[in-house]
Amino acid sequence: MSNFRWNYRCLLLLLSLLDIIIFLVVYPAKSKAELPKSDASTVQIEVNKAPEAVINQTVETSIAPLSGKKATNNVTGQVTPVSQLLEVAPPTSKKAPNNAAGQATSVSQLSDVKPTDWAFQALQSLVERYGVITGYADGTFKGNRPLTRYEFAAGLNAALNRINELIGTSTTDLVKREDLDTLKKLQEEYSPELAQLRGRVDTLEARTAKLETTQFSTTTKLIGRAQIVLASVLAGNNVITKRPAAHNPTLQGLTSLRLNTSFNGKDSLGITLSGGSIESLGQAPPTPLNPTGGLLGTYEGRSADNASITFPRNQIILGGVRYRFLPLPNTQVNIYALSDGASEIGLSGPINPYFESSSATGANGISRFSRRSLVYNYGDSGAGIAILQGLGKQVQLGLAYSAPNGNNPTANNGFFKGRYLALAQLIYYSSNRNFRLAATYVNTYSPPNTIGFSGTNFGPAVGSNLINSTVPGAGTVGNLYGLQTFYQISPKLAIDAWVSYAAQRYLGHGDGDGMDWAVGLAFPDLFKEGALGGILVGMEPKMISLSKGVDLGAGAGQADKDTSLHVEAFYQYKISDNIEITPGLIWITAPNSDSGNPDSLFAWVRTLFRF
Incomplete structure (x- = not known):
């Protein structure tokens, strides 16, 4: 009874x-x-x-x-x-x-x-x-x-x-x-x-x-994530020194704790603390302090699980503070003092769910490129506000404003006078939610000589060195356009694709055009219920043309001369509801969009614990 x-x-x-x-x-x-x-x-x-x-x-x-x-x-x-x-x-x-x-x-x-x-x-x-x-x-x-x-x-x-x-x-x-x-x-x-x-x-x-x-709290839920990563470069050169990159396997870790608090059942205050030692195999391009950049000298193939670039390893940092609420039944407002603007508005998650899931559950793709289109990556971490407005049951409008250096009161920084990103996106969902199509526009500006959390003054922090470079002493404006789609063909097969275009202006010098594209296949429940297989092929962001008066380091008017392809495969095996192990490979052809560089290949084995 x-x-x-x-x-x-x-x-x-x-x-x-x-x-x-x-x-x-x-x-x-x-x-x-x-x-x-x-x-x-x-x-x-x-x-x-x-x-x-x-x-x-x-x-x-x-x-x-x-x-x-x-x-x-x-x-x-x-x-x-x-x-x-x-x-x-x-x-x-x-x-x-x-x-x-x-x-x-x-x-x-x-x-x-x-x-x-x-x-x-x-x-x-x-x-x-x-x-x-x-x-x-x-x-x-x-x-x-x-x-x-x-x-x-x-x-x-x-x-x-x-x-x-x-x-x-x-x-x-x-x-x-x-x-x-x-x-x-x-x-x-x-x-x-x-x-x-x-x-x-x-x-x-x-x-x-x-x-x-x-109990800890009647209204707060603690979500924990710990990752252990075994990784190694298997082949490839540093694109700056032209010498073979070190092939030394590493065993590293990363931990994050998120506190989600609801005050009235329809809102959420999220606070994230994280720290770790994971070095990305595709890391920062050359800088005056680090002339050869990361291990490979380019952002291409940059992994997504790496620790913060701008903070010492194994230092606990405040990685996010955001508050979300519903002023109206079909309106969600996100206010974030520190967070990733594109992630806060939930842009790439709903479009590319098998390669990028929510920050609470952990992402699936190995690389940053496989998770997000170029159009989402210029925002960097920072403060901002985002609004999601439902237009009926199948259409959603998203608007966001993010300032990567919004907490810095010095000249050429701050919430309104420093680097910013303004975004608008329209998403269409089919009635059964198995098809999604999004059109995105971004306007972004970066003052001269400012650096964001990704280590760049301007750019997507993925792709070739030129697409992430600026003219010293000049401000940079970008107008970005993206089209992304996702289709769940069957319960065990899904496809996603995107193409993005960037029109960049180096104030006082000239213009440049960037582009990227990708096609991914996902295989849910592959070999085992709860498992996931993924394959993605695409062109990481590259500079396809450049005005004659602009020199980004390769010579006046010199854009990327070749095309580099990114090929990624992973298999996420579910050991239990709380433990997953994901081995994968990333293969980069013609690194730094230069056919003179031998292909890069590196392995990544991630074990994820949720608690």
């Missing part, structure tokens, strides 16, 4: 209580020895309900209920002696909550009660013979709705008043002896269930009390 979820079962309980009261008043000598030691009423135990989902699918604000998986119906029983019920019951049924209507005189007045309902006869008797059931203002009985303690007390009080009225007017013959016998049998039949319920409630209350004394 479930924990008194249905009002119909409470009818049987009410009938049994009528039996007890009548026996006490009318037949005290015969019934006194037959009464159980206690009777039961129902009481609703309040739990922390999961907050309503916000608009974007990547937003994670749910708070797990304290009672765990077993508390599925939100209603338990609490044993209370009849004497206590009589003391706390309201004087009249008019005080019953939920806008109870006046006394129903016929079961036909209750529109949601049908003769085929299993408790119809019991309800009919209580309504038409005893007059102790009250309907709701809309003419319904709501038999499938959980019953509160107050509603039960009101119903019991009405029953007691009716019994007193019958006795007081000497009309006890209206209560037939056969009815009393039937009620007593029902009461005896359900006494084992009541005793069992009493034990279950005692256990639940003890567990709830223990949880309440040890």
